[in-house]
Amino acid sequence: MTEAGTILLVDDDEVFRERMARALRERGHPVVTAGDHAAALTTAAQRKPAFAVLDLRMPGPNGLTLIAPLLALVPGARLVVLTGYGSITSAVDALRAGAHDYLSKPVDADQVLAALTGEPARPAEAAAPSLARAEWEHIQRVLADCGQNISEAARRLGITRRTLQLKLKKYPPRA
Numbered sequence: 001m002t003e004a005g006t007i008l009l010v011d012d013d014e015v016f017r018e019r020m021a022r023a024l025r026e027r028g029h030p031v032v033t034a035g036d037h038a039a040a041l042t043t044a045a046q047r048k049p050a051f052a053v054l055d056l057r058m059p060g061p062n063g064l065t066l067i068a069p070l071l072a073l074v075p076g077a078r079l080v081v082l083t084g085y086g087s088i089t090s091a092v093d094a095l096r097a098g099a100h101d102y103l104s105k106p107v108d109a110d111q112v113l114a115a116l117t118g119e120p121a122r123p124a125e126a127a128a129p130s131l132a133r134a135e136w137e138h139i140q141r142v143l144a145d146c147g148q149n150i151s152e153a154a155r156r157l158g159i160t161r162r163t164l165q166l167k168l169k170k171y172p173p174r175a
Contacts, residue, residue: 006030007116008049010066011082012058014154016105020053023109037061046074051116055101056090057084057144064090067097077114080115082107085141139167 007029011017014035021031032047033078034040037060044052052070054063063081070077081094084105091102101115113119129137139157146152 006032006049006051008032008040008044008047008052008070010034010036010052010058010063011055012036012063013055020109020112024043024112026152027109027113029113029135037066040066041069041073044070048079050074050075052077052079053116054079054081057085057091064097064161065160067094071098078111078116078118082112085136085144090126130173135173136167136170140172143168 005028007024009017009031010019012032012035017033017035021033024031029051032043032049034043035075036058039054040054043049051108052066054066054070056063063083067079067081070079072112079099080101080103081090081099082103082105083090094102101119103111139153142156143150143153146156150159150164150168153160157164167170
């Protein structure tokens with residue numbers, strides 16, 4: 001038996017996880033969180049959440065490998081996969097594995113709830129990201145593709161290692 005309305009939020013980024021959990025709680029949903037694959041399965045076995053929000057990229061097993069065990073523990077749970085590195089291939093993989101929806105970060109709590117419940121989201125502002133935000137996201141993607149190797153990422157980006165280090169010290173732009 002699932003806990004009505006309970007959402008399991010699985011993300012290795014503690015700041016994002018706690019902010020999203022707080023936002024979902026403010027909208028009236030009980031939320032339990034986990035930072036990795038093992039904690040997610042333990043929490044799901046104990047709480048039987050009706051919904052789950054899974055980060056795609058995490059250290060160790062990724063979010064896709066969580067879908068089948070979660071559905072085995074809680075048949076009928078609605079699962080949504082979140083990622084900061086969206087691609088058509090990973091979206092198709094997530095949906096084939098049993099996820100109900102796939103969202104790219106940045107995402108807000110209203111979008112997550114709409115995906116979980118299957119209801120249409122309120123109209124989102126379709127503003128394009130700023131140039132600074134697009135640059136930051138590109139740098140993060142290249143850095144991830146290089147296994148966090150700063151020298152290789154700088155080479156691929158065509159900038160000096162020092163310039164890349166300075167850009168990485170800055171906080172990501174808002175929009």
